[in-house]
Amino acid sequence: MQQRRVGRTGLTVSDVGLGTMTWGRDTDEHEAAEQLEVFLDAGGSLVDTAATYGDGAAEEVIGALLASAVDRDDVVLVSKAGVRTRRTGDGGGVVDASRGSLLDTLDASLARLGTDHLDLWLVQSPDPATPIEETVGALEHAVRTGRCRYVGLSNFPAWTTAQAATLLAAGGPLGPGAPGLAAVEVEYSLLQRGIERELAPAARALGAGVLAWSPLGRGVLTGKYRHSVPASSRAASPHLRGFVEPYLNDHAHGVVEAVTTAASGLGRTPLEVALAWVRDAPGVCSAIAGARTAGQLRGVLAACDLALPDPIRAVLDEVTSPELGYPERF
Template sequence: MEHRHVGRTGLRVSRIGLGTMTWSRDTDEHEAAEQLRELVAAGGTLVDTSASYAEGGAEELLGSLIGTVVARDELVLCTKAGVRRTSTGPVVDASRGGLLASLDASLARLGTDHVDLFLVQSPDPRTPLEETASALRQAVVSGRARYVGVSNHAGWQVALLAGLLDDVRDRVGLAAVEMEYSLLQRGIEREVVPAARAVGAGVLAWSPLGRGVLTGKYRRTVPADSRAASPHLAGFVQPYLTAHASAVVDAVVMAAGGLQRQPLEVALAWLARRERVASAIVGARTAAQLRGALTSLDLELPDEIVQALDDVSAPVVGYPERF
């Protein structure tokens, strides 16, 4: 599998990464172990998790498999902090204390002394970005994280944080932005991608299959075993069960038919060509689903198909991005 540098850093990640959002909830230890084996056998390295996934359960499951199913040095571990569960529901907390305490707990669950990439999962309007940046710097300086970045942040926040981390004394820097990016969600092309380009950060794309919709499985009905039929994930999929999304999916299915490939392969191959994308993080529920994604690695889309997909999925861009 191709490995790519994350932005201008020395960190290299596999073109396809493994997401763990469903681990310990919809994906049990046997399926999780098989997914790890499939990823590494294909040459993959990146495994993405979060302290908030299954309230730490995903990290615990991943930690139980490191050293038994796969060696720690075969993986690039990425975890996220900044969303914690309380008695009244999830709370965003990107404070210095919140981020560093979450990182320490993540390391304990993962059974390692460091992660390769540590991300702030969500913007916190109550915490100054200067404080968030200081926590990220401390994570690197203390050795608990090798690189840092953000997830789900706006372009101006990416740029400001990068400036706050740009210090000639330690060169911590902002390595990565992890954002939802697919043929069904190209919003980051307006400001986040230009910001990442300007500061030298790489893009990690979560939900590269449009929350599963780009597989084509929702074209006629909602399968009983799908995320859209799951009581805790139905709302996650629902925004892409629209007429606009259907038009994009139809174009992907048509392209896949002409190439004699699967729709998800076309969707992933399209994303692999996008600017600054270092890895597409596939949140497979089963090992079979991950194997399907891995088959996309040898697919090079003809330019005319790329252009057609660009046209049908083009995001709305206006003032001030286009003036």
């Protein structure tokens, strides 16, 4: 596995990251421990989580592993805040990127993780009710107080990302000690190339690295849904069905068939082809893939030695190219 710089920062991460969305819920501590061991043995370092994953259960599992089985220095720890659980207890979330909510969530995350700092802390979602200046001020405060080393945004549009980067720049209103915008974490796959319209070019211009979540198209690009919905799959899970269903359509089917054809020609799996395409896309410093079991993770890591031939990448680019128009293309 390669180590890459995150944007223009000094932070380095593995080019494939380990996602933990299912940890503490569908993946118990024993499976998580095996996954982390396999991942680190393969040269991985980036472990991605969020305060909302399992209502904090994923962070608790990671914290237990850091306390008993893993050296904290071997892990680049990424977590997210800005979405809090509803007090009604219905399992839903409320976007809240206010200063108090962000910093309270950060402190709770650190306590669950059993560490005094995150390597990278991200605001999980735009909050139209909170001024971006307040959100950015919380990020700056977190770095200044040592609770995180680098900061960034997740799922934000390009214009807000540029606004936040300007505020976080050393020459901006926060002064010479401002931390800068290190990274953006966004969904990116052969089924979701929307970031190429504006966000990816903006990130490159701003010096922010791209962390790509769901590079396997929420699991659909593995080919597991070509003919049916397996009973053990996310699409059959009550709490993840809605996450997968947007990509169970005719367009996605055509993309999956193209990926399957490419994989057959290379003697590889569709999963490996889909992951390699995202991992080596311009500006991407890490493709974050989650797995329910260690066996699934080994399938993901099998892609580490695959470099797609230029003709195959070109065909996949053409088949899945996002529609561009005014003003992106003038």
